[in-house]
Amino acid sequence: xxxxxxxxxxxxxxxxxxxxxxxxxxxxxxxxxxxxxxxxxxxxxxxxxxxxxxxxxxxxxxxxxxxxxxxxxxxxxxxxxxxxxxxxxxxxxxxxxxxxxxxxxxxxxxxxxxxxxxxxxxxxxxxxxxxxxxxxxxxxxxxxxxxxxxxxxxxxxxxxxxxxxxxxxxxxxxxxxxxxxxxxxxxxxxxxxxxxxxxxxxxxxxxxxxxxxxxxxxxxxxxxxxxxxxxxxxxxxxxxxxxxxxxxxxxxxxxxxxxxxxxxxxxxxxxxxxxxxxxxxxxxxxxxxxxxxxxxxxxxxxxxxxxxxxxxxxxxxxxxxxxxxxxxxxxxxxxxxxxxxxxxxxxxxxxxxxxxxxxxxxxxxxxxxxxxxxxxxxxxxxxxxxxxxxxxxxxxxxxxxxxxxxxxxxxx
Amino acid sequence: xxxxxxxxxxxxxxxxxxxxxxxxxxxxxxxxxxxxxxxxxxxxxxxxxxxxxxxxxxxxxxxxxxxxxxxxxxxxxxxxxxxxxxxxxxxxxxxxxxxxxxxxxxxxxxxxxxxxxxxxxxxxxxxxxxxxxxxxxxxxxxxxxxxxxxxxxxxxxxxxxxxxxxxxxxxxxxxxxxxxxxxxxxxxxxxxxxxxxxxxxxxxxxxxxxxxxxxxxxxxxxxxxxxxxxxxxxxxxxxxxxxxxxxxxxxxxxxxxxxxx
Numbered sequence: 001x002x003x004x005x006x007x008x009x010x011x012x013x014x015x016x017x018x019x020x021x022x023x024x025x026x027x028x029x030x031x032x033x034x035x036x037x038x039x040x041x042x043x044x045x046x047x048x049x050x051x052x053x054x055x056x057x058x059x060x061x062x063x064x065x066x067x068x069x070x071x072x073x074x075x076x077x078x079x080x081x082x083x084x085x086x087x088x089x090x091x092x093x094x095x096x097x098x099x100x101x102x103x104x105x106x107x108x109x110x111x112x113x114x115x116x117x118x119x120x121x122x123x124x125x126x127x128x129x130x131x132x133x134x135x136x137x138x139x140x141x142x143x144x145x146x147x148x149x150x151x152x153x154x155x156x157x158x159x160x161x162x163x164x165x166x167x168x169x170x171x172x173x174x175x176x177x178x179x180x181x182x183x184x185x186x187x188x189x190x191x192x193x194x195x196x197x198x199x200x201x202x203x204x205x206x207x208x209x210x211x212x213x214x215x216x217x218x219x220x221x222x223x224x225x226x227x228x229x230x231x232x233x234x235x236x237x238x239x240x241x242x243x244x245x246x247x248x249x250x251x252x253x254x255x256x257x258x259x260x261x262x263x264x265x266x267x268x269x270x271x272x273x274x275x276x277x278x279x280x281x282x283x284x285x286x287x288x289x290x291x292x293x294x295x296x297x298x299x300x301x302x303x304x305x306x307x308x309x310x311x312x313x314x315x316x317x318x319x320x321x322x323x324x325x326x327x328x329x330x331x332x333x334x335x336x337x338x339x340x341x342x343x344x345x346x347x348x349x350x351x352x353x354x355x356x357x358x359x360x361x362x363x364x365x366x367x368x369x370x371x372x373x374x375x376x377x378x379x380x381x382x383x384x385x386x387x388x389x390x391x392x393x394x395x396x397x398x399x400x401x402x403x404x405x406x407x408x409x410x411x412x
Numbered sequence: 413x414x415x416x417x418x419x420x421x422x423x424x425x426x427x428x429x430x431x432x433x434x435x436x437x438x439x440x441x442x443x444x445x446x447x448x449x450x451x452x453x454x455x456x457x458x459x460x461x462x463x464x465x466x467x468x469x470x471x472x473x474x475x476x477x478x479x480x481x482x483x484x485x486x487x488x489x490x491x492x493x494x495x496x497x498x499x500x501x502x503x504x505x506x507x508x509x510x511x512x513x514x515x516x517x518x519x520x521x522x523x524x525x526x527x528x529x530x531x532x533x534x535x536x537x538x539x540x541x542x543x544x545x546x547x548x549x550x551x552x553x554x555x556x557x558x559x560x561x562x563x564x565x566x567x568x569x570x571x572x573x574x575x576x577x578x579x580x581x582x583x584x585x586x587x588x589x590x591x592x593x594x595x596x597x598x599x600x601x602x603x604x605x606x607x608x609x610x611x612x613x614x615x616x617x618x619x620x621x622x623x624x625x626x627x628x629x630x631x632x633x634x635x636x637x638x639x640x641x642x643x644x645x646x647x648x649x650x651x652x653x654x655x656x657x658x659x660x661x662x663x664x665x666x667x668x669x670x671x672x673x
Contacts, residue, residue, distance in 0.1 A: 007504075007509065007513040007516040007517050007520075008512075008513075008516055009512050009513075009515050009516040009519065009547065009549075010516070010519060010547055010548050010549020010550070011549060012546070012547070013551060013552070015552060016546060016552065020546075023532070023534075026534060027533070027534045318528070318530055319530070319532075321530075322524075322526075322530040323546075323547070324491065324515070324518075325489065325491065325518060325522075325524045326518070326519065326524075326543065326544060326546060326547050327515050327516060327517075327518040327519020327520070327546075327547035327548060328515060328519075328546075328547045329511065329512045329515040329516075329547075330511060330515075331512070332515075332547065404491075404492070405486075405491040405492075406486045406491050406492050409491070409526070
């Protein structure tokens, strides 16, 4: 019959749609808020975890940038037979002749010398500290500075004076320098003249007690034989090289050959900033656990939303019946309850993103990091909330749509 | 005629009455309708009901509980399909319609009034009435305009912005009646419209229904109350799933609408 063919259900306009979908939220506010809370907590956890790790990465990268990425470290490697190789005495001077190299500093590790708070400390308690002879320009090359006191100078480098790295000072129990303070180093007293700030690019300096090359030669017998047969200062074991930023790669390539032309294979060259950058990238691996917890919270939130929606459908039977009597199709009822669940989850998701972002901003601010909230964090939070709403709302919505109008109108 | 056209005729003050009534087919035709529920053992709620209602009639379907009058209401209201027999609403055989078309038919051609009112408490009176056209594809401004007219017709023009919760039972039923009338449907189905009201208020609601009928609305009242039914033009008595009597008050013929006008 043609009259029947003309009967096409009226479409709800978007304004009506929004009003109908939000009926449940507007009439049962506390319930809506509580069930949105579950989703909000899950999304907040995820956004905060991703935001904080990104911000801390950004902080680390900014730190690396500040310290410079143009530091190259040359260390003595191993010989073919597996023994520790020595760098030639002339290596620092040779490297300094490479054109783009702007600064060369070196340290020489005194391998059999230990440092103690006092002679009363048992010999085995070395605290994993090393004693290094250091050149006078070490601080500017590795990018650190003195926290207290002063660094070695031309005078103190010849005397039994020592400067402690940040970790070394801590492990020896020295947090303050006073006049005449001394430590037991290599079987004699050395006077502490300074404590360094942490050297991020050269962490080995942190756990070292630094003395002058001349002092090492004079008091601790750290010597080597020069080409002309005379006894002179000990060999360097680490050389810190700063190069022009654009030429770091080129310098890197020739560094081994320059440092030890006879046995370039016995030289290790590394770029500490590259390792740090890799570490910053790897930091995300720790987030797995927290993201998992966030996902569990989201799951619980989804169950809450599904639960509330099922109860809502039961409670609102007469509303469903009335709407069917007013001419709503099954599809329109289904859409109404599905959109209500999505709206509920979206509400929770939005609050969660805001809370997670706020937590990130506050924490990053206290740490002086740049605030970074990755797009995938907030977009993912909102998207997962919508998805959760859709999944959680599907079953209740289908139930509501399946309810026959006569059953729905039957008052219990 | 769709709801929009009806809405326009309502807006111009024209009711679907008088001269048009004679030309229009019956708004409701039931032919040998049966309805059986379940299978073990089956319940025969309707056992072959035939009924014709012309435009402009005011009919009471009266019977005790269990007589099948609620099932009859559901079948007439197209909320349920008969097991056998034909149902024509406004000339359209509902057997030929799918669920969506049936919903569209309800949206345009049938207005419901329930015993429990079923009003949305959080909405204003005006929006409650306007929701009568929510699923008929009428935009919100026009819905509100028509709702204001319908509220005027039931005597609640000054309470448009009140909440239903602040109103008495009689007023609430007036709102529900306005909601049923707002789209000028072919049939208004009232299920025990006075069932939740005291007798005095019930009288007023009945008077309102009569008045709306004289303005052209076709109204079918389902009730168990014989006193109430006797005040309407025509009474269809239902018992055990069958029509046992179809009488007209004042000895006027059941289809004698022309005589009344």
